[in-house]
Amino acid sequence: MSFIEPAGRQGTIDYRAPSHTPNDWLALAAGIEDDVAQYFMVSARCGCFMQAARSLNIRATVLRKQLAQLEARLQRSLFSFQGSALTLSREGQQLHAQLTVLAHERRLPVVEQPSIRLAVAESLLHDILGRDLISLLRRNASIRLEIISLDSELALQSVSADVVLWLTAGDSPLPGPTFTTGEPQRLAQLSYLPHIAKRYSRVTARPDSVDDLADFMLVQWQHDRQVDGFRPWNNLVEQRLAGVVKLQSYALMLDMIRCSACIGLLPAYMTRYDRSLVALPGLFSEPMQHQVWLAVNDETEDVAEVQMIAQLIRNTFAERREWFES
Incomplete structure (x- = not known):
């Protein structure tokens, strides 16, 4: 006052x-x-x-x-x-x-975020990396991220990306991406086995040999037909005159195994990812394996967001290293 x-x-x-x-x-x-x-x-x-x-x-x-x-x-x-x-x-x-x-x-300017392209083998994206990518997006809603699913060797050869995660059948990172990258880093070795849902297979009735598979429907992801290292499984599927389903969708193949009493070829880590499934070892004498490789585009390797995505992938595989131990 x-x-x-x-x-x-x-x-x-x-x-x-x-x-x-x-x-x-x-x-x-x-x-x-x-x-x-x-x-x-x-x-x-x-x-x-x-x-x-x-x-x-x-x-x-x-x-x-x-x-x-x-x-x-x-x-x-x-x-x-x-x-x-x-x-x-x-x-x-x-x-x-x-x-x-x-x-x-x-007229305050809008800060533009760089667009990051991540190319990932479809099975790795679905089983291993998807959850951590979702967590990343929950923490950072401003990121511009394009995720490219690699479902064939042709897709890998034709893709252009900042970060690429792919699979090879041998100890070499070849065939790999065609753009120039830094030194590829091997993150894991994956072994593959036939799998079936536990609820459709009692322990005493599970197949012990390839001949026992005659009583079960087989399901195959079409991408696996191109993999030379999966020849024992692919030959079995091709010889089938009945009781076989071939699919283009990896996720649908998983659902068929879970819900339709089918047997399909999956990474051995799948029993950790989905405990409703059980592996069937010993059916094939020849091992079926893949190597997981990570590389970063030379032109964008110094971009902070690219480094963040690459490090997230490394951390994800490091945290799940027990999944890949034979």
């Missing part, structure tokens, strides 16, 4: 409030840093601090701290919860409108 004694009224005191309008605090909006303004606007748009942090590629604790400091500076509560839903308070709506106007005036 101000104490003013007006002329002509000696001995009296006039109580008058300062001449501030209710929305004077909005004038401070022009001084809000661009990144803090973005934190507020993205949080308002997402209606969720966690989702906003993902979109901004920062930790949620950092976001909440910045917004708390903004509220303290403005001396206004900008957000409120209605049940579990995050909404803007009346003052938050006013600030949102003000920052929207300022954003148009400033």
Whole structure:
């Protein structure tokens, strides 16, 4: 309050409030840093601090701290919860409108993220890498990632990517990608065995020899027909006059094994990935194996996002190394 004694009224005191309008605090909006303004606007748009942090590629604790400091500076509560839903308070709506106007005036540039191309053997993408890629996207919603599934040697030879993860039948990384990469890194050796669903095969009735397979339907992923190292299995499938299903879809082949009493060739790690399946060792004397190789494009190997994807793959295989031990 101000104490003013007006002329002509000696001995009296006039109580008058300062001449501030209710929305004077909005004038401070022009001084809000661009990144803090973005934190507020993205949080308002997402209606969720966690989702906003993902979109901004920062930790949620950092976001909440910045917004708390903004509220303290403005001396206004900008957000409120209605049940579990995050909404803007009346003052938050006013600030949102003000920052929207300022954003148009400033024409703040949008930071473009580099587009990263990841090419992965389809079976590895489905069984091993998919879950960790989902976790990566949950943490970083601003990334631009194109995932290319490699379902044949031709696809591998024709693809152009920043990071490539592929399989070979021998100890060499060849045949590999045709673009120039750094030194390929071998991540694992995979052994392959026929598998069947446990519920369709009692222990005493499981096949002990190739001849015993005559009583079971076989299912084959068509990609495996191209693999020389799978010749024992491929020859068996080709000799079948009945009781065989050939599929283009790896995921559908898995469903057929799980749900249709079929036997199919799968990596030995599959019993760890899906405990409803059981391997059938000893049916073939000749081992069937693949090597897993990782390489990074020479032209983009220094890009931070490319390094992040490559390291995620290395970590995934390192964490699952027990899956690949024979």
